[in-house]
Amino acid sequence: MxxxxxxxxxxxxxxxxxxxxxxxxxxxxxxxxxxxxxxxxxxxxxxxxxxxxxxxxxxxxxxxxxxxxxxxxxxxxxxxxxxxxxxxxxxxxxxxxxxxxxxxxxxxxxxGAGIRILNQEFFETLISFIISANNQIPRIKKSVRIISKMYGDYIGEYRGRDYYSFPTAASLSKAKSEDLREFARVGFRDKRIVEAANIINDGYFDFEEDIKMKTPDLRKKLQELPGIGPKVADCILLFAFHKRETFPVDVWIKRVMEALFIKKEVPKKQISEYADKYFGENAGYVQQYLFYYGRENAIGK
Structure with missing residues (x-):
């Protein structure tokens, strides 16, 4: 697994x-x-x-x-x-x-005193964060649930709601991009999801071996997949590969870092460099606390 x-x-x-x-x-x-x-x-x-x-x-x-x-x-x-x-x-x-x-x-x-960073399953994390690009959380959640129902296996019922497992790469690789666009409402990400599922299904990643890679090398490998840029790659590193030195930079983190630390508007790359320098091996933990604190309190908005 x-x-x-x-x-x-x-x-x-x-x-x-x-x-x-x-x-x-x-x-x-x-x-x-x-x-x-x-x-x-x-x-x-x-x-x-x-x-x-x-x-x-x-x-x-x-x-x-x-x-x-x-x-x-x-x-x-x-x-x-x-x-x-x-x-x-x-x-x-x-x-x-x-x-x-x-x-x-x-x-x-x-x-965010009760936060714990989840160690999530690799393929589900990868597809979920491809869907997350330029998207809102309620829509991402809905797409993930629909994809699970369309291509996953029925698990059971709980509190009057049916649940399905997230599909395997083999199952999702057989999906039609037009179905993902129409029913799962993933928009422009449709073809990228199917392409990524095919590449994973063909054995491009070996999780047990890849988790041993140095973070920059693994980040580069992730970014060779369709739909994965720097931010999505860093989310996968942090939430699936347990790379806790990783500091994903999205819109909220950019605003928070500029408002609370850097005190001016700067490129995302500069924010990543700042986090690497000042937060080091704990940057991932810092990112989660700052993201939650900043978004919930609309800091920098």
Whole structure:
């Protein structure tokens, strides 16, 4: 499976209770995690919980004071699948303390205190972020769900809603670009999605080997695919390949960096260079806190 996995897992403060799991964790808030722009395959429910799909599993999570209530997943499944997905081997309290080098970053980490960077499946991440180019999050989410229904496998029903797995590269490579444009509403990205699926299906990437590549080399390899520019490549590096030194620069990050750090308008490349210089190996974490803080508070808009 094309996803990041840790070799060992630390024991969590988690227990089973009446068919649900109760997780006690100081850096885990489903709202912060799912609404900070890093993933698209989820629903926000009326009760404030979040239902997400990952590796053909449906999981529902809700904050309740200092607890996270987790539904529809067994304890074994949580450790086997969602431990790595939620990056639970990483100490985010330590990271937040380390990167809070000024008042701005302190405010950003406090605002998004429950963020965890997801380790997502490679192919779904790649296609999702091709769709994300010059697009809005509600439309991206809708396209991802429609593509899953059209080309994925039926998983089951939860809370009155049917769920489907994200398609494999083999399945999506057989799609017609005109169907993606008409039904999934992906616009100009239609042909790029089918072309990328064909290239992946033909074996252009070997996740287990490619994750060992140096980040600049892997970024270059990603950008050889249709529909993948610098920002999309960096999102894939950060969210699928666990390259936490990566700093994707989109419209919001550009505004935030210019308003809070650089104090003038500059090219995106200069923002990437600034992040590399000042944030280093933790740039990806900084990016997520700043993106969430900046977008939610309309900084620089």
């Amino acid at each position: 094309s996803r990041f996995k840790t070799d060992s897992k630390k024991k969590l403060n988690i227990r089973e209770d009446k068919g649900q799991l109760i997780l006690i964790h100081e850096s885990f808030d489903p709202k912060d995690i799912f609404t900070c722009g890093q993933c698209f395959n989820f629903y926000e429910e009326d009760d404030g919980s979040f239902t997400a799909v990952f590796l053909s599993k449906i999981i529902n999570l809700k904050s309740d004071g200092d607890k996270v209530i987790i539904d529809n997943i067994s304890l074994d499944e949580f450790y086997d699948i969602f431990y790595d997905y939620f990056d639970l081997n990483t100490n985010y309290e330590k990271i937040k303390n380390y990167i809070s080098i000024d008042e701005t970053l302190k405010k950003a980490t406090e605002y």
